[in-house]
Amino acid sequence: MALTPPASKIWWNEPIGRGELVWIVLAFLWGLIMFFMMVYWHVEGQQNLSNEVYRIDPAVFEAKTEAFVEEFTVREEADIPVASVPAGADVFMLARLWDWWPILELKKGQTYRLHLSSLDWQHGFSLQPININIQVHPGLEHVVTLTPTEAGEFSVVCNEFCGLGHHQMVGRIHVTE
Numbered sequence: 316m317a318l319t320p321p322a323s324k325i326w327w328n329e330p331i332g333r334g335e336l337v338w339i340v341l342a343f344l345w346g347l348i349m350f351f352m353m354v355y356w357h358v359e360g361q362q363n364l365s366n367e368v369y370r371i372d373p374a375v376f377e378a379k380t381e382a383f384v385e386e387f388t389v390r391e392e393a394d395i396p397v398a399s400v401p402a403g404a405d406v407f408m409l410a411r412l413w414d415w416w417p418i419l420e421l422k423k424g425q426t427y428r429l430h431l432s433s434l435d436w437q438h439g440f441s442l443q444p445i446n447i448n449i450q451v452h453p454g455l456e457h458v459v460t461l462t463p464t465e466a467g468e469f470s471v472v473c474n475e476f477c478g479l480g481h482h483q484m485v486g487r488i489h490v491t492e
């Protein structure tokens with residue numbers, strides 16, 4: 316019966332079974348293989364973005380994004396400014412409850428430095444339909460070097476649950492020819 320203590324006092328110090336040992340070794344080796352595959356996937360599989368991350372005060376990031384919007388806004392879509400950015404420029408997009416702001420307009424084949432941060436708490440930058448995902452934290456500025464390879468309209472959805480308006484937290488990036 317389960318309430319009876321084990322027969323010997325040191326019941327846990329038994330030699331390890333052969334089958335169990337084999338599985339421990341296999342799992343350990345597989346862990347090592349997957350660890351080194353991370354480097355391989357980075358180089359060959361074009362996964363694992365090489366982001367840069369810097370500490371930043373959310374108020375400073377907000378001010379930088381506002382200055383960026385003031386400089387590059389060309390029109391509005393549903394009251395959201397659309398910033399059309401020259402090639403090679405620094406591009407800012409902020410996350411907050413419950414916006415990705417502003418809308419960006421980029422050119423295909425040009426390289427930009429996209430700066431992302433949050434003003435309140437954690438959000439998830441998920442670029443659709445190509446499925447690039449970056450966690451966006453307040454106090455940390457992520458800088459992604461990106462070159463759009465196709466023209467079209469891309470959506471940004473928040474994929475970290477961030478409260479009541481989470482499902483409405485969508486942004487947009489236009490890529491023009």
Ligand SMILES: [Cu+2]
Pocket residue numbers: 437438439473474475476477481484
């Ligand atoms: Cu969010």
